[in-house]
Amino acid sequence: MPMLLAVGASFDYIRAYNVRQSMQSDLDAALIAAVKNVDAGDTDALKQKVSDWFHAQTESSYSLGDIEIDTTNHRITATASGTVPTTLMKLANINTVPVSVASAVKGPASSYLNVYIVIDKSPSMLLAATTAGQQAMYNGIGCQFACHTGDSHTIGTATYSNNYAYSTEKKIKLRADVAVDAVHEVIDMISASDTNHERIKVGLYSLGDTITEVLAPTLDTTAAGKRVDSDLTSATSTTYTYFDVSLAALKNKVGTGGDGSSSATPLKLVLLLTDGVQSQREWVTSGAKYQPKVAPLNPAWCDYIKKQSATMAVLYTEYLPITTDWGYNATVGSTMASANWKSTWGGTMDSGVSSSITRRDYIPYALSDCASSKSLFMSASSATEITTGLSALFTQYLASVRLTQ
Secondary structure (H helix, E strand, O other): OHHHHHHHHHHHHHHHHHHHHHHHHHHHHHHHHHHOOHHHOOHHHHHHHHHHHHHHHOOOOOEEEEEEEEOOOOEEEEEEEEEEEOOHHHHHOOOEEEEEEEEEEEOOOOOOEEEEEEEEOOHHHHEEOOHHHHHHHHHHHOOOEOOOOOOOEEEOOEEEOOHHHHHHHOOOOEHHHHHHHHHHHHHHHHHHHOOOOOOEEEEEEEEOOOEEEEEEEEOOHHHHHHHHHHHOOHHHOOOEEOHHHHHHHHHHHHOOOOOOOOOOOOEEEEEEEEOOEEEEHHHHHOOOOOHHHOEEOOHHHHHHHHOOOOEEEEEEEOOOOOOOOHHHHHOOOOEHHHHOHHHHHOOOOOOOOOOOOEHHHHHHHHHHHHOOOHHHEEEEOOHHHHHHHHHHHHHHHHHOOEEOO
């Protein structure tokens, strides 16, 4: 009999544990569903929502305990309990096993938040934004990129000092210009999310050979919009992209993220818009010795930010294959194996991905690993996708919640 009871107890407690795990998941889901409305101010309605959601997911015999709504700190806590009928333990007059769980969630939707918008200003961002624009650039000057450097072009009676001058004269919109539109959309969303301009600050940064602070985090979204138009346009492109240097410098600008409970401890979100390539024009033109340096960023560099309790969201502006260009074929169009990524930049490729993949095709793997979560990575190729992508990531972040217990 003792042996039978021991076996029975083990079986019943495992069953109770599984029920507890299921109950925990149901309670977590109920709180996550409710916390997105924590700022509505109607605590009774929120408690009812938690109750309705919980009972819709779980056994009717389980009961909710106390539900606490803290609208000031945007937090909901709750407990739940129930009993699990036993089987063999009934031989010892133990008919049920009690189970209980607790959960707490906090949402950032109305927390204090600093948003750091970081725009890649590399020459590759000077690609014409549309297929028609790329064709117009190629037909006119034999290159789809509106570089600030390079030879002048004489077409008919008109002379253009460089590719960028040609694109400007022909009013060809570039990816760097579309990036500006994307930043404006996010700024508009910040204004809509914080109508009193008292919780969400926005800072503007350009990424090149290092990080340049265009505007320190501010509550003044009008001022931010003006600085975008004056300091982040395609006219301000750089000739280098050093993510290892830039992200280390950004770490010092962002600092450590807080819990969002006060202006002194804001949550911190970095929105990075980039094509993800570590590059320098001279690496392309100086021959085979330097061309392996042109490669995807090492996502470990993003840890500079993530290890400080800040969230990293990444919009990848897809590096389009330009197989007619010798520079592309010698660098981004070549394989990851030829880049010697580990020895050159310290990168480790994702398991299961062949080193025969092109550097261009590996970029989304690297940038996805750079983001704090897969849901905070997006890829965009068209002008429309780029414009809406950054705001979609911001929306995704605002909709997220954190289980705190």
